Amino acid sequence: MIDRLALTNFKAFQHADLPLGPLTLLTGLNSSGKSSVLQALALLHQTYTAGNLDRAGELAQARAAGRPAPAHDNGFLLNGELVRLGTGMDALHEDFAGDEPEITLAVSEGAWRYSWTVRYEAEQNLLPLIGVGLPLTSESSAARPAGEAAVIPRYFTAGFQYLLADRISPAESYPRDHQVAIGRGFLGVRGEHTVNFLRHHHQARVEVPKGPLRHPRAESALLLDQAAAWMGELCPGVDIRAETIENTDSVRLSYGFGDGLTTSRRRRPTNVGFGLTYVLPIVVACLTARPGSLVLLENPEAHLHPQGQTRMARLAAASAAQGAQLIVESHSDHVLNGVRLAVKQGLLAPHQAVLHYFRGDGTGVDVISPRIDRDGLLDQWPEGFFDELENTLEKLLD
Ligand SMILES: Nc1ncnc2c1ncn2[C@@H]1O[C@H](COP(=O)(O)OP(=O)(O)OP(=O)(O)O)[C@@H](O)[C@H]1O
Numbered sequence: 001m002i003d004r005l006a007l008t009n010f011k012a013f014q015h016a017d018l019p020l021g022p023l024t025l026l027t028g029l030n031s032s033g034k035s036s037v038l039q040a041l042a043l044l045h046q047t048y049t050a051g052n053l054d055r056a057g058e059l060a061q062a063r064a065a066g067r068p069a070p071a072h073d074n075g076f077l078l079n080g081e082l083v084r085l086g087t088g089m090d091a092l093h094e095d096f097a098g099d100e101p102e103i104t105l106a107v108s109e110g111a112w113r114y115s116w117t118v119r120y121e122a123e124q125n126l127l128p129l130i131g132v133g134l135p136l137t138s139e140s141s142a143a144r145p146a147g148e149a150a151v152i153p154r155y156f157t158a159g160f161q162y163l164l165a166d167r168i169s170p171a172e173s174y175p176r177d178h179q180v181a182i183g184r185g186f187l188g189v190r191g192e193h194t195v196n197f198l199r200h201h202h203q204a205r206v207e208v209p210k211g212p213l214r215h216p217r218a219e220s221a222l223l224l225d226q227a228a229a230w231m232g233e234l235c236p237g238v239d240i241r242a243e244t245i246e247n248t249d250s251v252r253l254s255y256g257f258g259d260g261l262t263t264s265r266r267r268r269p270t271n272v273g274f275g276l277t278y279v280l281p282i283v284v285a286c287l288t289a290r291p292g293s294l295v296l297l298e299n300p301e302a303h304l305h306p307q308g309q310t311r312m313a314r315l316a317a318a319s320a321a322q323g324a325q326l327i328v329e330s331h332s333d334h335v336l337n338g339v340r341l342a343v344k345q346g347l348l349a350p351h352q353a354v355l356h357y358f359r360g361d362g363t364g365v366d367v368i369s370p371r372i373d374r375d376g377l378l379d380q381w382p383e384g385f386f387d388e389l390e391n392t393l394e395k396l397l398d
C-alpha cells in the first residue's frame, strides 16, 4: 500500500506531503487540487507502463557511484492512456520552489520510499528524468520479500484502476478489446471496457472472494451476480447481463427489473436511468480490486441518489477492508457519511480511513486532515468542510 505521496512543483502544489490509507477520501472546493493528486499517481503509472522509467535504476547507480548520468529517454510521460497533462509548462507549478524548475514525485510503501525528479522543458511532453531516490542498496534488496524487485513500487505492477469523473454514458454497445479488458484487466479511464470485462469474467466463472465484498443476497459468488446484487443496493430490484453481439467487435449490456418472480422485459442502458450505467464501472472496480491493488476514483457519486451514494461508499470501504487501496475524490457528504458508518460498524479501523480537505486560495493548497474515531465522529470540522447543510438550515430557521 502507498502510505505517503509527496508532490513538489506539480501543478497546483508547490509542495504537499499526504498520508494515504487503505481508503482515502479527498474532499474540498472545486479546483483545489484533488484530481491533481490522482493524476500524479496515474502519471507515474503510465510512465512506468510505457517503459519510460525502465532505466531509473541505472541513473540511481550512476549517481551513487559519481558517474555521469547515462543518456536515455526516461522521464515523465505527460500524455498517455491515463492522463493527458499537456507539456512541461502545464505540469510545473507556476511559482516553483527551489532554484531550478524541477518536478519531484515520491511515494512511500512502508519502509520504502521512491522518488523521481524531472527537469522542466516548457514545450516537451516527456520531461527528462534527472534524479531518482530508489531503495537500491543490496541490504534493502535483501529485505524485500523474495521475487520482488526493489527498484519499483509495488503499485506499478499490482492491479490498477483509474476512473475519471467523466465516464461513458449509456450506449447500445461497448467495445470488445481483448488486450485492455482481459489481458490487462483495465476498465478504461472512462469505464469503457467494463461491459466486456464483465462478460469475459462471467464466462470464466470468476468469483468475488469471501468477505465483506461478497454480497450475501446475490444469486451466486460469480462476479456478474455480485455486480448485479451491489447494483441492486444502489437501485433496488435491478439485474444486469453482459453479452457478445455476434460477428462484431462489440458487447451489449442489458438490465432487468423485478423482484425475482415478476421480472419485466430486459431494457437497454439507453432506456434506464443514467446513473445506473454511470456507476457500473465503480462497482466493478471495487468488486475486482484484490489485495495490493490501487483504485483511483474521481467523483464516484456522480448521478447517484443520496442513499446510493452512502451505499457506494460502503462498497468502497468493503474493498479496502479486503486489502485493496482506494483513493476517492468526492464532493458528497453522503460518501463521507458512508465511510464514517463503515468505521463505526467495524468494517474499517479508524486509522484505515483517511480524510483530506483541500483548500486552494489560488496561490497554494492548504490541506487539513480530520480524523475519524471508532464511533465514526470527526475530531474537527474545518470551515467549508461539508457544513453547507447547517449553514443553510441556520438561515432558513432564522
Ligand atoms: N501549472 C500549474 N501551476 C499552478 N497551479 C496549477 C497548475 N496547473 C493547474 N493548476 C491549478 O490546479 C488546480 C487543479 O485542480 P484539480 O483539477 O486538481 O481540482 P479538483 O480539486 O479536482 O477540482 P474539482 O472539484 O472541480 O474536480 C486548479 O486550481 C488550477 O488552477
Ligand SMILES: [Mg+2]
Pocket: 034, 035, 036, 298, 329
Ligand atoms: Mg477533480
